[in-house]
Amino acid sequence: KQEVTQIPAALSVPEGENLVLNCSFTDSAIYNLQWFRQDPGKGLTSLLLIQSSQREQTSGRLNASLDKSSGRSTLYIAASQPGDSATYLCAVKGYSGAGSYQLTFGKGTKLSVIP
Amino acid sequence: DTEVTQTPKHLVMGMTNKKSLKCEQHMGHRAMYWYKQKAKKPPELMFVYSYEKLSINESVPSRFSPECPNSSLLNLHLHALQPEDSALYLCASSQEGRGQGIAGELFFGEGSRLTVL
Numbered sequence: 001k002q003e004v005t006q007i008p009a010a011l012s013v014p015e016g017e018n019l020v021l022n023c024s025f026t027d028s029a030i031y032n033l034q035w036f037r038q039d040p041g042k043g044l045t046s047l048l049l050i051q052s053s054q055r056e057q058t059s060g061r062l063n064a065s066l067d068k069s070s071g072r073s074t075l076y077i078a079a080s081q082p083g084d085s086a087t088y089l090c091a092v093k094g095y096s097g098a099g100s101y102q103l104t105f106g107k108g109t110k111l112s113v114i115p
Numbered sequence: 116d117t118e119v120t121q122t123p124k125h126l127v128m129g130m131t132n133k134k135s136l137k138c139e140q141h142m143g144h145r146a147m148y149w150y151k152q153k154a155k156k157p158p159e160l161m162f163v164y165s166y167e168k169l170s171i172n173e174s175v176p177s178r179f180s181p182e183c184p185n186s187s188l189l190n191l192h193l194h195a196l197q198p199e200d201s202a203l204y205l206c207a208s209s210q211e212g213r214g215q216g217i218a219g220e221l222f223f224g225e226g227s228r229l230t231v232l
Contacts, residue, residue, distance in 0.1 A: 034221060043121075043205055044158070044223040089157060091221075096163070096171055101146070101211055103221060105157035 002027045006090055006106035013080055014114050021075040021109045023090030028068050031101060035064050035075050036089040038108070044089065048075070080113045087111070118142075121206050121224035129232050130196060136227045138189040138206030144219070147189040149181060150205040152226070158205055164189060165211065196231045203228050 003026045013019050023033070032051045036044040048057045048064040050073070056065040063076040077084060087108045096102040119140045128134050138147065145166050150158035163171035164183040172181075178200075180192040189206055203226045210219035 032220075036223075041203070041228070043119075043225040044207075046220055046222060049220040093221075101209070102160060102163065102171065107157050 002030075002092060002094055002104040004090060004092055004104050004106035006088075006109050008109060009107065010110040010112075012112040012114060015080060015082060017080050018076070018078050019080055019111070021077070021088050021090075021111070023073040023075070023106055025071045025073075025092045025104070027094065028071055030068065030092045030094055032093045033064075033066055033073050034091050034093070034103070035062075035073075036091065037086045038089060039086050047088075077111075080111075082113045082115050085111055085113050119206055119208055119222050119224035121204075121227050123227060124225065125228045125230075127230045127232065128193065128196065130198075132196075133192070133194045135193065136191040136204055136206075136229070138191075138224060139187055140208040140222070141187055142208060142210070142222070143186075144208035144210045144222075145186060146209045146211045146219070147183060148207040148209075148221070149189070149191050150207065150223075152203045152205055162191075193229070196229075198231050201229055201231045
């Protein structure tokens with residue numbers, strides 16, 4: 001059974017710092033890995049999707065890497081801003097059979113960026 | 116348009132009520148999902164529909180009844196719920212290629228906040 005771990009569980013940084021969020025997974029037979037952002041009481045916003053054949057994806061100040069063989073992904077946030085404060089969730093997608101795919105989520109990293 | 120729309124945003128119901136949550140997407144996605152999320156926890160998968168057929172039911176109690184009337188709509192019918200069912204219910208969709216191994220990006224709605232009294 002796939003297990004996804006995110007470290008750290010919480011992180012507080014001053015504005016302007018660069019930071020790295022970590023995600024690890026136990027089963028390397030994944031189709032893709034997706035990073036989400038969730039604000040309190042809201043839905044999940046997709047940040048980056050990395051297919052299993054890719055090594056990294058970039059969007060603005062965000063860069064996500066994937067090392068499938070070692071079961072690791074990192075989300076790099078450059079020049080952090082108070083508006084980046086949220087919970088960041090990592091999820092890996094595996095095949096569940098019957099033409100369906102299933103996401104397994106980590107527990108998230110709660111990020112606070114202090115002005 | 117990368118939007119998944121959920122209604123209602125908030126719902127309060129008694130344990131004897133019958134209500135429904137609705138989800139709609141117009142991205143042409145053929146996979147739709149219901150997730151349940153409790154406070155400070157990650158989302159938990161409840162149901163998956165693939166090409167309008169229920170393909171995954173994660174041992175969800177029968178008081179939750181999903182329905183997929185067409186490729187754009189997903190409903191979750193609620194009946195005789197318990198207070199512990201209070202949670203944020205999230206709908207998601209993705210484009211999956213049947214038999215092609217295409218694993219699409221999941222898009223989530225804003226959720227329906229359910230309170231059971």
